[in-house]
Amino acid sequence: MRIRKEPDETLMIWSDSPAETEELGKILGGILQPGDLFFLSGDLGSGKTLFVRGVTLGLASTEAATSPTFALIHRYEGKLPLYHLDLYRLSSAAELIPLDLEELCQEEAAMMIEWGEPAKEVLASTYMEVVFTRGEEEEQRVLTFHPEGERYRQINHLLGVELEKTATGK
Numbered sequence: 001m002r003i004r005k006e007p008d009e010t011l012m013i014w015s016d017s018p019a020e021t022e023e024l025g026k027i028l029g030g031i032l033q034p035g036d037l038f039f040l041s042g043d044l045g046s047g048k049t050l051f052v053r054g055v056t057l058g059l060a061s062t063e064a065a066t067s068p069t070f071a072l073i074h075r076y077e078g079k080l081p082l083y084h085l086d087l088y089r090l091s092s093a094a095e096l097i098p099l100d101l102e103e104l105c106q107e108e109a110a111m112m113i114e115w116g117e118p119a120k121e122v123l124a125s126t127y128m129e130v131v132f133t134r135g136e137e138e139e140q141r142v143l144t145f146h147p148e149g150e151r152y153r154q155i156n157h158l159l160g161v162e163l164e165k166t167a168t169g170k
């Protein structure tokens, strides 16, 4: 894993394997707090779900995240409950209404949303947007963490600290 902090407080992380992406999620899982909201964007196969799987490992969830095939939403129970949404199959924004996302956001839980553009308007104005892109190598992915709001700038800071510890073997 290679990490670069940008002057605008964006954090860029290069993952060189599926295991590294999972490990990154796991480390993030140790930092998450109730109310944290993440939007994950990027092409199919860019590693979003694998990253969420790592987060569930970090939260010591009773099951590890997988791609939801039918349900738009799944709740994982762990040190902190995690809502994982994949809105790829959403056909209209109206389908979001019964999920009552605003209500879920008030719960003592964290939330990660793949293909979340339609949910953005109804949710908080502060969040982390993580953009996943493919790198030069077959197994390389570049994750860019764009923080919106103080809490998310803090998460980037904490993530930087944790990753440096891992890199130096402390």
Ligand SMILES: Nc1ncnc2c1ncn2[C@@H]1O[C@H](COP(=O)(O)OP(=O)(O)O)[C@@H](O)[C@H]1O
Pocket: 015, 016, 017, 018, 019, 020, 021, 042, 043, 044, 045, 046, 047, 048, 049, 050, 051, 067, 114, 132, 138, 139, 140, 141
């Ligand atoms: N560095 C990497 N990080 C994450 N996934 C990777 C990486 N290299 C290869 N892959 C592969 O890419 C795929 C990512 O799948 P998935 O996490 O379901 O993507 P998404 O949810 O973005 O559609 C998996 O098959 C995984 O093995």
Ligand SMILES: [Mg+2]
Pocket: 048, 049, 067, 086, 114
């Ligand atoms: Mg996915």
